[in-house]
Amino acid sequence: MSSAIFYRFRSQKNTSRIFFDGTGITVFDLKKEIINENKLGDGSGFELRLYNNDTEEEYADDTVVIPRSTSVVARRSPPSRGGRSNASRYVTGKPRIVKT
Amino acid sequence: MSKEQEIEDLDTLKFIALGGGNEVGRSCHILEYKGKVIMLDAGVHPAYTGISALPFYDDYDLSKVDILLISHFHLDHAASLPFVMQHTEFKGRVFMTHPTKAIYRYLLGDFVKVTSISSGGNGSGANTSAALYTDEDLVQSFDRIETVDYHSTIECDGIRFTAYHAGHVLGAAMYFIEIGGLKILFTGDFSREESRHLNAAEVPPLKPDLLIAESTFGTATHEPRQEKELRLTNLIHSTLVKGGRVLLPVFALGTAQELMLILEDYWNQHANLEHVNIYFASSLAKKCLPVFQAYVNMMNDNIRRQFRDTNTNPFQFRHIKNIKNLDKFEDFGPCVVVAAPGMLQNGVSRDLLERWAPDAKNSVILTGYSVEGTLAKNLITEPDMIPSQANPDQMIPRRLTIEEISFAAHVDYEQNAKFIDEVDPKTIILVHGESNPMGRLKSALLSKYSKFKGTDNEVKVYNPKNCDEVFLKFKGLKIIKALGS
Numbered sequence A: 001m002s003s004a005i006f007y008r009f010r011s012q013k014n015t016s017r018i019f020f021d022g023t024g025i026t027v028f029d030l031k032k033e034i035i036n037e038n039k040l041g042d043g044s045g046f047e048l049r050l051y052n053n054d055t056e057e058e059y060a061d062d063t064v065v066i067p068r069s070t071s072v073v074a075r076r077s078p079p080s081r082g083g084r085s086n087a088s089r090y091v092t093g094k095p096r097i098v099k100t
Numbered sequence B: 001m002s003k004e005q006e007i008e009d010l011d012t013l014k015f016i017a018l019g020g021g022n023e024v025g026r027s028c029h030i031l032e033y034k035g036k037v038i039m040l041d042a043g044v045h046p047a048y049t050g051i052s053a054l055p056f057y058d059d060y061d062l063s064k065v066d067i068l069l070i071s072h073f074h075l076d077h078a079a080s081l082p083f084v085m086q087h088t089e090f091k092g093r094v095f096m097t098h099p100t101k102a103i104y105r106y107l108l109g110d111f112v113k114v115t116s117i118s119s120g121g122n123g124s125g126a127n128t129s130a131a132l133y134t135d136e137d138l139v140q141s142f143d144r145i146e147t148v149d150y151h152s153t154i155e156c157d158g159i160r161f162t163a164y165h166a167g168h169v170l171g172a173a174m175y176f177i178e179i180g181g182l183k184i185l186f187t188g189d190f191s192r193e194e195s196r197h198l199n200a201a202e203v204p205p206l207k208p209d210l211l212i213a214e215s216t217f218g219t220a221t222h223e224p225r226q227e228k229e230l231r232l233t234n235l236i237h238s239t240l241v242k243g244g245r246v247l248l249p250v251f252a253l254g255t256a257q258e259l260m261l262i263l264e265d266y267w268n269q270h271a272n273l274e275h276v277n278i279y280f281a282s283s284l285a286k287k288c289l290p291v292f293q294a295y296v297n298m299m300n301d302n303i304r305r306q307f308r309d310t311n312t313n314p315f316q317f318r319h320i321k322n323i324k325n326l327d328k329f330e331d332f333g334p335c336v337v338v339a340a341p342g343m344l345q346n347g348v349s350r351d352l353l354e355r356w357a358p359d360a361k362n363s364v365i366l367t368g369y370s371v372e373g374t375l376a377k378n379l380i381t382e383p384d385m386i387p388s389q390a391n392p393d394q395m396i397p398r399r400l401t402i403e404e405i406s407f408a409a410h411v412d413y414e415q416n417a418k419f420i421d422e423v424d425p426k427t428i429i430l431v432h433g434e435s436n437p438m439g440r441l442k443s444a445l446l447s448k449y450s451k452f453k454g455t456d457n458e459v460k461v462y463n464p465k466n467c468d469e470v471f472l473k474f475k476g477l478k479i480i481k482a483l484g485s
C-alpha cells in the first residue's frame, strides 16, 4: 500500500502510520483503521475524534477525504450524550454525515 | 494604627476523573487548585486490554501534572504508571509507599507478560497494540519513583502531603494533601476492619475540606468476618468431602494472602484434612514473599507476634504448595487451588475453571470484587454455559457450584459513613464504584446530612462520570495588614 496518514493519540508521544492505497482516505475509514490497529474493540466504550495536527480543527464529517501524508491527532474520550454517542458505528459500518 | 482585615477569598478547585468515575477500574483523578496539579493513581481497567484499558488520558494535558500519588499496588490503581511515565508528556514527580514500590516491580513485570501473551504476542512485550509498555519501560521509569513513609509529611513545590494507613492491602495509603490552605483527603481503596494481617485504616488527625472516597460497596453491608470465614471453610470442607475440587480465583497479592492465612489455620485445626493438598498457583506471589516478610512491621499485632515468636515468615505455609503453573499439577482428587487471575480472564484460574466446570461436585468461590465485563462477574449469575478461552464460540457446560464470599477489603456503608462522620468533610467526591451503588451511596449520604442543607454545615456530595469537570469553591481566609501599620 503506497500511501500513509500519520497519527498519534493526543496523550501519547509516539506517532504511527495507517497505510492505504490512493490519494486520500475518508475520516470514517481512517477512524475504522485506527480502532482496528489499536484493538479498541467494538467501539461502545469510547468516542474517537480526529483533529488535524497543524490547524487543530476537528474532522467532524465522516465523509471528508483526508489527503495522504497528513498528520492527524486522535482523541479517545468517554462516550458522550448519555452514552449514546460512541465509536461503534466505525466498527459496524454506517458513516455519519454532518449537514452544513 | 494597624488593622488586620480578613477577606474571604473564593478559590476554585477543579476535579476530573479520567478513570474510576462511576466505574471500578482505571482509577485516575486530577486535582487542579491555585495553579498546582495533582494526579491520584494511574490504573488500568481489568475488563479491557490495551489502550481501551487506560484512563481517558487524551482528555487532559498530562504535562501539567506536578505530582502523581499512587495509593496502592492493585492494577486498577498502578498499572498504567509506566505508560504515563514513558509514553506521555508527563514530567511530574511520582510517589508511593515503600512496600508498594517493592511489589510494583514484580507485579508490573508480570502484567507485561500476561498482556503480551493474551493478545497473541510471543510474551516479550513486542505486540504493541495490546501491550501498553515493555519491561524496558518499567526498568527505565522505576528509579524515578520516589517512596514515602507513613506519617511523614512531604513538601513538594507548594504541595504538602502525608500518607496514612488504609488497610486494604500491604502498603496501601490514604493521602492527606494540603495546597494553599485547602485540605484534601483521598482514601484510595480502604478498609475499616482489621483483617488477618492488616490493621484497619487510620483516621487522619486533621479534618479535610474535601474528601475523595471510594464507593465500591455503595450502601451494602458486609457479612461479619467470622461468619464469612465459616461459610468459606464449610463450603470448602463439604466440597472436599464429596470428592470435589475447590477453585479460589484471586489476584496474586492481597486477598490471596488473607485466604491462605485462613486455610492454613483451618488445616492446622483439622487433622483429617492433612492429606488434602492446597495449591497456590502464582510465581508472582512467590517472588513477593520476601517483601511481605520485610514489611511485617506494617502489619497488625497478630502477624507481628507470630513472626516474633516463631521467627518464620508468616506467609510461608506448611499446608500450601506454591506451583508456577499446571504443568506438573496432579489433578487426581479433591484439592483446593488458589489461582490468579481473580476475575477469570485468562491464566491458571481460567484453565482450571474450564476443566472443572462440567462436574457438579466441584466448587468455585469468588472472594474478590468482580468488575463489570469479566467472566467472574458473569459467573455470579450462575450461567449454564461458559465460553471457552481458546474459542469463544465454544461453550462449556457449567455444573460446578458457584459461591460468592467477599473478602475484598473495602468499606461497607456503615464503615464508610462512620468514617465520613469522623473525618467531617463539607464536600465529598465519590469515586471507584459502579453507577448504581455509587448513586445509592450518594443518596444515603445526602439523606443523612439533609438537616444541614442550606446551612453553613451543608455537606455536598458529587459522583462525577469520567471526564466531567467538577468545580468546587472553597472559602479561603486571607489576612491583610492595612498599610501604614
Ligand SMILES: [Zn+2]
Binding pocket: B072, B074, B168, B189
Ligand atoms: Zn485495591
Ligand SMILES: [Zn+2]
Binding pocket: B025, B074, B076, B077, B189, B432
Ligand atoms: Zn481499586
